[in-house]
Amino acid sequence: MTADRRPQRGLGAGAGLKPEHYRDILEGRPGVDWFEVHAENYMGAGNGAGGPPHVFLERIRARYPLAVHGVGLSIGSADGLAPGHLARLAAVVARYQPLLVSEHLAWSTHAGVFLNDLLPLPYTDATLALVVRHVDQVQTALGRSILIENPSTYFRFETEQMTETAFLRELARRSGCGLLLDVNNVFVSAVNHGFDPLDYLADFPLESVGEIHLAGHAAIEMAGGEALLIDTHDRPVADPVWELFQALVARIGPRPTLIEWDAEIPTWPQLADEVERAARLLQEAREWTYRSSVLSHAVGEEGTRCAATGR
Amino acid sequence: MTVRSTHLALAAAVAAASLMSAGAGAQTANADKEKCFGIAMAGKNDCAATGNNSCAGQTKADYDAKAWKYVAKGTCASMEVTLKDGMKRKGTLMPM
Amino acid sequence: MREPPEANDLRAWQSVFAASLLRAGAIMPDRQAVHRNNTRASLSSALAARFPVVRRLVGPDFFRAMALCFIERQPPRSPVLAEYGAGFAHFLDGFAPAREVAYLADVARLEWARHLAFHAExxxxxxxxxxxxxxxxxxxxxxxxxxxxxxxxxxxxxxxxxxxxxxxxxxxxxxxxxxxxxxxxxxxxxxxxxxxxxxxxxxxxxxxxxxxxxxxxxxxxxxxxxxxxxxxxxxxxxxxxxxxxxxxxxxxxxxxx
Known part of the structure; x- marks a missing residue:
């Protein structure tokens, strides 16, 4: 049952909002805690920013909390941010008043050409300075802090001066942004580069995590027979990714968690099952952290009493 | 046409247009037929955050007229389109 | 906005990498080619979704090959994918392999008009x-x-x-x-x-x-x-x-x- 499971505080488990599900959501009023949209899908086309996307999003926004996830700002562009696009992002944020706003640690535009992919960045001091400056610019334009997401990567740079986790920690510290921890991206990169995803999580600045993403990935075989994982968002979340998620929230407690399913869109009930699974794990984590806090509180009181009586 | 006859012609046309439109709520029926292209008009920024698993090694096509090897295998081949001038056009595409 | 000089290396690399993503024949290591495939496949899918009747008229293989030619010549200039494809009909006007399907460009014009109508105020x-x-x-x-x-x-x-x-x-x-x-x-x-x-x-x-x-x-x-x-x-x-x-x-x- 999804109806009984409301979060005690903040956002629980949500789903990426797809036009294919507008009607299911408005007619069925599912017990999903929140929805996330890609900012660029609500920026219109040509001169218009109306039509069914906005009609439906307004209605869904009236019933559910919303998060806005940018996929086209190209925060890692050495060219600088496109001011026009930043203004359009600000307009979407102003119109829909989302609880969370996020973007990617990646670049996607060069010399005005949009490449429609999240491209990797070398983790160097120069890149860090650039990204900090851009995040600052975005936060100033939006008048709020944003979350930056760790990427799925397929190759590494020889010139790197720090790890991804160190880069993200410094980025959060210097810019004041939060982090969106995509657990599937951690797993994809771990397999692709041969590191232990638990080590990555141990090094990650978990105190900055404001949102979690979960999604499906695909495996392809490359020329030499080597397997490579691709962040496809076109299928259910893989079991090892669920395990990592469970380990993560057991450690840091529940965080707003989103199921992303952007291609080969499933029926609404299929997607709702994935959200429900995330919700159950969040609930377990919530109970666990609640028990731990009660326990530590009781121990604390006991200690105080002992101290008082033992005087 | 005199000024007077323009008046009359326009008034008659508007009256006729009004009659043609009577009872014509037909447009929404037209919309319901749009099964394939309903409200979820696609081609959005949904692929941006994602790879496309069908993509690996499949995007090698280049436009070089001499090397163009694709033959249109869609409906154009079976849909004979006749112009008013009587010239028939059948959209068969031959490789160049 | 101008970036400080340390960013020059990054800019140079991004410039080279961006060019190789769009170019069909570019030689790239497999792991980097993932991005070229993502770029080209996702953009051709976006065009296929925007011009479904053009695609049906010529069939999926022809359409994709044609779309990739367009992508290489006129890549998107906006991160809003809904704005991509304005020039597709004009491109089809001059696309020799589709010359026999003389009405193809006008069908693309109609599909683009439908797309703009969808997003209109x-x-x-x-x-x-x-x-x-x-x-x-x-x-x-x-x-x-x-x-x-x-x-x-x-x-x-x-x-x-x-x-x-x-x-x-x-x-x-x-x-x-x-x-x-x-x-x-x-x-x-x-x-x-x-x-x-x-x-x-x-x-x-x-x-x-x-x-x-x-x-x-x-x-x-x-x-x-x-x-x-x-x-x-x-x-x-x-x-x-x-x-x-x-x-x-x-x-x-x-x-x-």
């Missing part, structure tokens, strides 16, 4: 009763304001019939003798985008109205085209929701829903 459409309520002697001075979603695609080909059978029918209908040029009206009075056929010459009528001319002047410009019929044109325009405002002389009214 909202407005209430007027019913024809607003026009019939005008005194006959004042009809000539009536000015009709077009709905933001309304546009016209005039073609030397039966573009409405081609679009309709490919959009709705399991198997395409033969377009028999006498299927000549067609003038398509694209509208979106509410949630659904509609495609209707207007009489020949209606593109002139609509263009004249859009320039702010009175009804008499607009009709006169269209009437020079053989086959134009004022009553049919007005009936289709109102019935499809193409008219959003009507004014006579100094009087101006907007229908409020």
């Amino acid at each position: 909202e407005a209430a459409a007027l019913s024809i009763e607003r026009l019939t309520a005008v005194a006959p002697d004042r009809l000539e001075q009536v000015r009709l304001g077009l709905h933001p979603a309304a546009s016209v695609v005039a073609s030397a080909w039966p573009v409405v019939s081609i679009w309709t059978t490919n959009a709705h029918d399991q198997e395409v209908r033969p377009l028999g003798d006498g299927a000549g040029s067609e003038c398509a009206l694209v509208t979106r009075p509410e949630l659904h985008v509609l495609v209707s056929a207007l009489p020949a010459g209606s593109d002139r009528l609509v263009a004249a109205l859009a320039e702010g001319n009175g009804l008499a002047e607009a009709v006169a410009r269209a009437a020079t085209v053989e086959g134009f019929d004022t009553a049919t044109a007005l009936s289709v325009l109102f019935r499809s929701g193409a008219v959003a405002s009507l004014s006579v002389g100094s009087f101006h009214s907007m229908e409020l829903s």
Whole structure:
């Protein structure tokens, strides 16, 4: 049952909002805690920013909390941010008043050409300075802090001066942004580069995590027979990714968690099952952290009493 | 046409247009037929955050007229389109 | 915004990498080629979704190859993918391998018009009763304001019939003798985008109205085209929701829903 499971505080488990599900959501009023949209899908086309996307999003926004996830700002562009696009992002944020706003640690535009992919960045001091400056610019334009997401990567740079986790920690510290921890991206990169995803999580600045993403990935075989994982968002979340998620929230407690399913869109009930699974794990984590806090509180009181009586 | 006859012609046309439109709520029926292209008009920024698993090694096509090897295998081949001038056009595409 | 000099290496690399993503023949290591595949496949999928009838006409393989040529020549200039494809119809005009399907570019124009209509601003459409309520002697001075979603695609080909059978029918209908040029009206009075056929010459009528001319002047410009019929044109325009405002002389009214 999804109806009984409301979060005690903040956002629980949500789903990426797809036009294919507008009607299911408005007619069925599912017990999903929140929805996330890609900012660029609500920026219109040509001169218009109306039509069914906005009609439906307004209605869904009236019933559910919303998060806005940018996929086209190209925060890692050495060219600088496109001011026009930043203004359009600000307009979407102003119109829909989302609880969370996020973007990617990646670049996607060069010399005005949009490449429609999240491209990797070398983790160097120069890149860090650039990204900090851009995040600052975005936060100033939006008048709020944003979350930056760790990427799925397929190759590494020889010139790197720090790890991804160190880069993200410094980025959060210097810019004041939060982090969106995509657990599937951690797993994809771990397999692709041969590191232990638990080590990555141990090094990650978990105190900055404001949102979690979960999604499906695909495996392809490359020329030499080597397997490579691709962040496809076109299928259910893989079991090892669920395990990592469970380990993560057991450690840091529940965080707003989103199921992303952007291609080969499933029926609404299929997607709702994935959200429900995330919700159950969040609930377990919530109970666990609640028990731990009660326990530590009781121990604390006991200690105080002992101290008082033992005087 | 005199000024007077323009008046009359326009008034008659508007009256006729009004009659043609009577009872014509037909447009929404037209919309319901749009099964394939309903409200979820696609081609959005949904692929941006994602790879496309069908993509690996499949995007090698280049436009070089001499090397163009694709033959249109869609409906154009079976849909004979006749112009008013009587010239028939059948959209068969031959490789160049 | 200018970046400090340390960013120069990054800029140089991004420049090289961006170019290799778009170029078909670029040699890249497999792991980097993942991104080229992502870029090219996702953009060609976006075009396929935007131009489904063009795709059906030529078939998926031909379409994808054609789309990749377009992507290489005219990559997106905006991160908003919904804005990609404005130049596709013009590209098809000059695309030699598709020359035999002479109507392909006009079908693409119609599909692009549908796409823009989908994203147009909202407005209430007027019913024809607003026009019939005008005194006959004042009809000539009536000015009709077009709905933001309304546009016209005039073609030397039966573009409405081609679009309709490919959009709705399991198997395409033969377009028999006498299927000549067609003038398509694209509208979106509410949630659904509609495609209707207007009489020949209606593109002139609509263009004249859009320039702010009175009804008499607009009709006169269209009437020079053989086959134009004022009553049919007005009936289709109102019935499809193409008219959003009507004014006579100094009087101006907007229908409020």
